[in-house]
Amino acid sequence: AQSVTQLDSQVPVFEEAPVELRCNYSSSVSVYLFWYVQYPNQGLQLLLKYLSGSTLVKGINGFEAEFNKSQTSFHLRKPSVHISDTAEYFCAVKPGGYQKVTFGIGTKLQVIP
Amino acid sequence: DGGITQSPKYLFRKEGQNVTLSCEQNLNHDAMYWYRQDPGQGLRLIYYSQIVNDFQKGDIAEGYSVSREKKESFPLTVTSAQKNPTAFYLCASSTVGAGENSPLHFGNGTRLTVT
Numbered sequence: 455a456q457s458v459t460q461l462d463s464q465v466p467v468f469e470e471a472p473v474e475l476r477c478n479y480s481s482s483v484s485v486y487l488f489w490y491v492q493y494p495n496q497g498l499q500l501l502l503k504y505l506s507g508s509t510l511v512k513g514i515n516g517f518e519a520e521f522n523k524s525q526t527s528f529h530l531r532k533p534s535v536h537i538s539d540t541a542e543y544f545c546a547v548k549p550g551g552y553q554k555v556t557f558g559i560g561t562k563l564q565v566i567p
Numbered sequence: 568d569g570g571i572t573q574s575p576k577y578l579f580r581k582e583g584q585n586v587t588l589s590c591e592q593n594l595n596h597d598a599m600y601w602y603r604q605d606p607g608q609g610l611r612l613i614y615y616s617q618i619v620n621d622f623q624k625g626d627i628a629e630g631y632s633v634s635r636e637k638k639e640s641f642p643l644t645v646t647s648a649q650k651n652p653t654a655f656y657l658c659a660s661s662t663v664g665a666g667e668n669s670p671l672h673f674g675n676g677t678r679l680t681v682t
Contacts, residue, residue, distance in 0.1 A: 460609075463607065488670055488671075490671075490673075495675075495676070495678070496675050496676065497571075497573075497657055497659075497673030497674050497675045497676050498610075498657070498659075498671070498673045499673070500670045500671075500672075503670055544609065544610065546671075553598050553615060553617050553661070553663065554612065554615065554625070555600070555612070555671060556612070557602075557609045557610040557611075558609055559607060559608060559609035560609050
């Protein structure tokens with residue numbers, strides 16, 4: 455079985471400051487990793503995904519994430535946040551060969567003007 | 568535009584009544600999923616289906632039932648056996664096989680309130 459740990463439930467950050475949202479996972483097989491964003495009362499949208507290859511993955515809205523196999527982490531970063539980035543962010547893991555996707559509990563990013 | 572449609576957006580029911588949530592997709596995806604979202608608990612998998620007429624229990628299937636009679640549709644029934652049904656329900660879909668690493672596409676959710 456796989457699991458996902460998002461270490462921070464809430465992250466306040468000032469506008470134009472950098473941010474890092476942390477995600478660690480565990481799995482007995484190789485995995486695919488995803489970050490999703492959710493705005494209030496909406497579904498989730500894909501930000502970025504790691505499938506294979508380069509460990510630095512770039513996504514939409516200026517976000518990027520780095521896959522670290524030895525530390526089993528997939529932290530999300532943005533060098534300069536905007537008010538519109540205020541949302542909840544979910545890390546997810548999908549083991550290779552399986553369809554079941556497991557999500558973390560989410561991190562609420564609050565951008566302060 | 569292709570996508571996933573969940574209806575209705577808000578649903579109110581009395582305790583003891585069964586209720587069915589609709590999920591339709593026109594993405595031609597083989598796999599469909601139902602998740603439940605509660606504050607502070609993230610998304611928890613209720614059921615998923617990889618192919619028509621087949622589905623598997625997720626982590627919290629008790630008190631729920633599903634059917635997959637058509638590729639496009641995956642309705643979820645919340646039965647009276649579900650002890651705490653008030654939640655935000657999300658439907659998702661993805662490709663299978665060659666696209667097994669494809670991400671999930673989500674609908675906009677149905678907020679169910681049971682009183």
